[in-house]
Amino acid sequence: MRYVILLTTACLIAATAWAAAPLRPYSGCGVLLAQNAPGPEASPLPFYAEPGLERLAELDLGALPRLSGDREHPVLAVYATKGSWLKLAWDDAGRAGWVEGARAWEYRSWDDYLVGRQVKVLPGLKKNLYALKGAPREASADAGSVSRDQRVRVVQVAEDWVRLERPAGWLRWRDADGRLTVSP
Template structure:
């Protein structure tokens, strides 16, 4: 009986720890720089199943999962765009919906946003994602490695690859599943 209770307790603890492990966010198609005067955004912000159709949720902008920035000027991943509408995640589980773009928001593609920016390589990646390549493709010769939490400067972006200034080489800025490998 003690064995059964101990085993059950161990499974519950392991499941809780596994569920609490943070996932790397999906990159989507770009970022939303939600900046401007505090309180300028509608509160709460309505999310729709499709642009303007079937309201799903209403949340404050500051409560949305952000890639970087603070509560007043968050940088959010944009999964898709349609006209003036943006598809955003509203929680860490990946639930998402469409929000209408606002005048003080700036949408930028990943190519535009990452070029010239200093980013940090995320910890906990598979070993191959720390490898620098001589060209922007997986089969290219290795050109060195970066370390977890290393600050790097991106000088060019080509699809899922970023050319680094120092150390020189190409690094995947998102993996084949579309999850970020760098922190913007």
């Protein structure tokens, strides 16, 4: 009986800790800078299984999970593009669908978006993701580290790495699974 109580308690503690840990979003291929302008962009967005085929959901732009910005000017992760169509997540569980790009929106690749921007290093990462490197590769020599929640300016992007202005060095901006390590 004692083991059952201990096991139940351990499961409850583990479930609480697991539920409390925020899931970092996938980076995808770029970001959508959306404007909640009057007109078709302000009405619920239809999400499709494939561009223009099989409607899955209709959601307001402000209700979508965003990387930064507010309800009126969200910055959203774009998972893929096909012509003027963008694949976006519609909930924090990662369910995604295709929406047609709108005129008031701007899609930017991560390379274009990150350069010159100040980003914040996310808390709760593995220790190796705070390490600065001398070159954009894991095997490179350490060149220092950044602290969680530290704001840093991006000077250059090379695949999954960004070169920082201060402190100087290369930092992974997304991990090997494609999840963000920085917040734009």
